[in-house]
Amino acid sequence: NAGVTQTPKFQVLKTGQSMTLQCAQDMNHEYMSWYRQDPGMGLRLIHYSVGAGITDQGEVPNGYNVSRSTTEDFPLRLLSAAPSQTSVYFCASSYRFINEQFFGPGTRLTVL
Amino acid sequence: RKEVEQDPGPFNVPEGATVAFNCTYSNSASQSFFWYRQDCRKEPKLLMSVYSSGNEDGRFTAQLNRASQYISLLIRDSKLSDSATYLCVVNGGGGADGLTFGKGTHLIIQP
Numbered sequence: 001n002a003g004v005t006q007t008p009k010f011q012v013l014k015t016g017q018s019m020t021l022q023c024a025q026d027m028n029h030e031y032m033s034w035y036r037q038d039p040g041m042g043l044r045l046i047h048y049s050v051g052a053g054i055t056d057q058g059e060v061p062n063g064y065n066v067s068r069s070t071t072e073d074f075p076l077r078l079l080s081a082a083p084s085q086t087s088v089y090f091c092a093s094s095y096r097f098i099n100e101q102f103f104g105p106g107t108r109l110t111v112l
Numbered sequence: 113r114k115e116v117e118q119d120p121g122p123f124n125v126p127e128g129a130t131v132a133f134n135c136t137y138s139n140s141a142s143q144s145f146f147w148y149r150q151d152c153r154k155e156p157k158l159l160m161s162v163y164s165s166g167n168e169d170g171r172f173t174a175q176l177n178r179a180s181q182y183i184s185l186l187i188r189d190s191k192l193s194d195s196a197t198y199l200c201v202v203n204g205g206g207g208a209d210g211l212t213f214g215k216g217t218h219l220i221i222q223p
Binding site for chain 1: 143144146154155156157158161199203211213214215216
């Protein structure tokens with residue numbers, strides 16, 4: 001099992017550019033989520049999905065879109081990158097939302 | 113708003129000592145409780161789940177006090193490799209977005 005994989009590991013964008021952060025899991029988990037982690041702020045939930053075809057907003061959803069067309073994949077799209085979106089992004093999955101979550105290795109994003 | 117509070121530290125502890133952290137949570141309907149460990153520039157990894165009856169795994173012991181709404185983590189005979197940030201995580205008690213992370217407690221084990 002690869003667990004939760006994320007690509008890319010590092011990315012630098014210019015303000016206004018768009019991009020997609022990829023996340024995949026091979027554990028047949030129903031629940032997937034995206035977090036951002038900033039110094040002094042802890043992990044904050046961006047979007048989550050309780051199953052294929054179902055997504056919802058977390059604490060900080062503005063500027064991001066998600067989709068869940070398959071159980072395995074949960075991409076995060078930045079629509080028009082802003083310097084405030086400079087952060088480390090983690091994708092996580094779990095069997096159900098109340099179970100322990102498994103995290104991917106993260107994507108370090110810098111927006112200039 | 114659901115809150116999870118932790119002392120950020122850092123806790124500077126000599127190798128071999130015992131160290132304990134507490135974490136308080138605000139949502140009395142919370143269902144699941146976990147301790148995660150996060151090393152610098154790495155992803156959080158599950159250390160242990162916290163059950164109502166407590167949980168022990170080697171040198172690590174976790175306790176849950178529902179009445180006072182806190183969970184604790186005890187590390188005995190601390191090792192240099194225990195140096196990390198420990199995240200308290202509380203799940204449930206609302207919708208599927210119920211996972212709430214504390215900001216973490218930074219532990220430094222000194223030789």
